[in-house]
Amino acid sequence: MKTSSILGLNSRRALFTGRYNTRKAKNIANSKIQTAKVLKNNNVPTPQIIHKFKKYEDINSFDWNSLPDKFAIKPSRGLGGDGIIVVKKKIENGKFLTTSREEKTLEDFKLQIIDILEGAYSMNSEPDVAFIQEYVGRHTAFRKLSFRGTPDIRIIVFNKIPVMAMLRLPTKESGGRANLHQGALGLGIDLATGITTKAIQYNRPIIFKPNTNKKLNGIKIPFWNIILETAVKAQIVSGLGYAGVDIVMHPDKGPMVIELNAQPGLSIQLANMEGLKKRLERVDELAVINVDHGIKIAKSLFASKFVDRVKYREDTPVVKAVEEVLLKDIKGNWHKFLAKIDTGAWSSAIDITLAKKLGLLRKNKIITSRKKLSSLGEEERPVIEVNLKLSGKRFKTNVTVADRKLLRYSVLIGRTDLQGFLISPEIDKVNLVKSKWA
Amino acid sequence: MNPIFSGGPIYNAIVSSIASGVPENTIILLLLLPIVATVIAATRQIIGIRGFGIFLPAALSITFVAIGPILGILLFTAIVIISTIVRIITRKLKLKLQYLPRMALILWFVSLGILGILFASPYIKYGPLLNVSIFPVLVLTLLVEDFTKIQLGKSFKTAISLTGQTLVLALISYIFLTYQPFQAFVLANPEITLTTTFVINIILGKYLGLRFMEYIRFRKLIKS
Numbered sequence: 278m279k280t281s282s283i284l285g286l287n288s289r290r291a292l293f294t295g296r297y298n299t300r301k302a303k304n305i306a307n308s309k310i311q312t313a314k315v316l317k318n319n320n321v322p323t324p325q326i327i328h329k330f331k332k333y334e335d336i337n338s339f340d341w342n343s344l345p346d347k348f349a350i351k352p353s354r355g356l357g358g359d360g361i362i363v364v365k366k367k368i369e370n371g372k373f374l375t376t377s378r379e380e381k382t383l384e385d386f387k388l389q390i391i392d393i394l395e396g397a398y399s400m401n402s403e404p405d406v407a408f409i410q411e412y413v414g415r416h417t418a419f420r421k422l423s424f425r426g427t428p429d430i431r432i433i434v435f436n437k438i439p440v441m442a443m444l445r446l447p448t449k450e451s452g453g454r455a456n457l458h459q460g461a462l463g464l465g466i467d468l469a470t471g472i473t474t475k476a477i478q479y480n481r482p483i484i485f486k487p488n489t490n491k492k493l494n495g496i497k498i499p500f501w502n503i504i505l506e507t508a509v510k511a512q513i514v515s516g517l518g519y520a521g522v523d524i525v526m527h528p529d530k531g532p533m534v535i536e537l538n539a540q541p542g543l544s545i546q547l548a549n550m551e552g553l554k555k556r557l558e559r560v561d562e563l564a565v566i567n568v569d570h571g572i573k574i575a576k577s578l579f580a581s582k583f584v585d586r587v588k589y590r591e592d593t594p595v596v597k598a599v600e601e602v603l604l605k606d607i608k609g610n611w612h613k614f615l616a617k618i619d620t621g622a623w624s625s626a627i628d629i630t631l632a633k634k635l636g637l638l639r640k641n642k643i644i645t646s647r648k649k650l651s652s653l654g655e656e657e658r659p660v661i662e663v664n665l666k667l668s669g670k671r672f673k674t675n676v677t678v679a680d681r682k683l684l685r686y687s688v689l690i691g692r693t694d695l696q697g698f699l700i701s702p703e704i705d706k707v708n709l710v711k712s713k714w715a
Numbered sequence: 716m717n718p719i720f721s722g723g724p725i726y727n728a729i730v731s732s733i734a735s736g737v738p739e740n741t742i743i744l745l746l747l748l749p750i751v752a753t754v755i756a757a758t759r760q761i762i763g764i765r766g767f768g769i770f771l772p773a774a775l776s777i778t779f780v781a782i783g784p785i786l787g788i789l790l791f792t793a794i795v796i797i798s799t800i801v802r803i804i805t806r807k808l809k810l811k812l813q814y815l816p817r818m819a820l821i822l823w824f825v826s827l828g829i830l831g832i833l834f835a836s837p838y839i840k841y842g843p844l845l846n847v848s849i850f851p852v853l854v855l856t857l858l859v860e861d862f863t864k865i866q867l868g869k870s871f872k873t874a875i876s877l878t879g880q881t882l883v884l885a886l887i888s889y890i891f892l893t894y895q896p897f898q899a900f901v902l903a904n905p906e907i908t909l910t911t912t913f914v915i916n917i918i919l920g921k922y923l924g925l926r927f928m929e930y931i932r933f934r935k936l937i938k939s
Contacts (some may be wrong), residue, residue: 285922285925286763288923292923391814392813396814471864547933548933550936
């Protein structure tokens, strides 16, 4: 790679942060409280601030009994994640357990807030404001990947266009913090798909999660489009022209902006093995109409080479009311059938003669049997496992075996197998539907 | 040393002011200060050595000129060690002190420690120790606050590396400040040195390329 593709400290300041980030916008980004205010006023999701402490008196006037079981205490102008206490559990005799498994009392919290107010964690030791914030926690997608703390996604947004992204996973070395300097993992992300590409720790490339055989590439980040939208919206409302937007995934509420950076770090280039300067120059001075436009530009310009190999669909697959399915027989061959897509049915069903023909209905293949009430009275129906393909998706599922010889379609797909599909009520009469008796 | 261009206005002013009793050393230091600042700016912008701003290494280098680099580094390490020990002790004892009193306490111990060193000087019999004045000690003590603040927030490793880099910057500046032929050249040619540093700073300010340390940091990226 050419060195002119890489963004260094000199060029970052002279060409981007110095030129596009106004003093007003920097002030917003440097204060977490102001950031939260601006984001909230513009309907960009951000963790809720439960209480602010501006003066010492606020510590005594706050009703400490109203403290939730999970929360975070933060300095508004802290640097690099310093001075933050994250509590995940209330334990006995008025003590609390932090995410780094330390026991803390209310006295510890008060002392921490006094430290924050005195400026122990702020730039130049200036007096600061402390606040208690809603606890975010870990999304299930990251639970096995990160150590204790909350992972976050850093997205560099320039001129409404996401330019580069990185997933930061807390490790044991980083003490559960998503801070690269302290040893957190940085995973490069393909902007088009939200799939991780490469990984670094302490600026060195790694392939597996340390001390495990878990690969760090190929991880699909959920809600990728919403994450990109949230990041671009945050950049626009903050007024920063060149912003590092940090996004966390709330397990229930989805992507939220936790922090804005007016001078985002440069290691993201190593995590992605890509130069930022070249990407930034490509989108400099483009006229971007809105959020969607910016995301489309990013996805088409900055997609990884593997994107065409990924079975990637921008939209949810659509199935018609009658759809072709492929079933795998006992020998491993696929056969095509017509299936009725029935949202009125709970599970899928297959005709008994068809199941026998495919070799799927054998004693050792029957998993269980279900009692079914049907128009023919109560009867026991065997349940077997089948491999099926529907609209390009392949999955294994359990289906009940029934006598469907009087019915039009020998296969029925029920609700349990329709997760992730959109159903179009139309029936393609020309191509698909043939009556059994015709 | 003879000036390259004789009769420059600043040179003439220097000659007449020294003749009327302005100390020569003060004039030399004043002329060298912008050079030192330029050297520090260049090592930061082009090499990429970090450190605590530009004032601290400059002040530290002048301290080295005043009390000698060896004693300077010794005193500095003593101060760093004292402050670290105090910090570890207050943490071990779970004293839970607030920020400003904690900083004041660290300064308390540092002052006492330096006093101890001064009291010991008759027995150590190390000449330069007897000439230590309050100004260099004060500068060294000021460093402690920056050091401790970084130590409180960031990791011990970062604090040590930043302090080390500050020391390196100060030593480089110290060499510029004390190299006799260089001093003589600056005194003889104030116009040339002042113009050169001015131009260098303009060029440095316009330099947008990677710093030397960044070449190392991004070497894998450059190779790819």
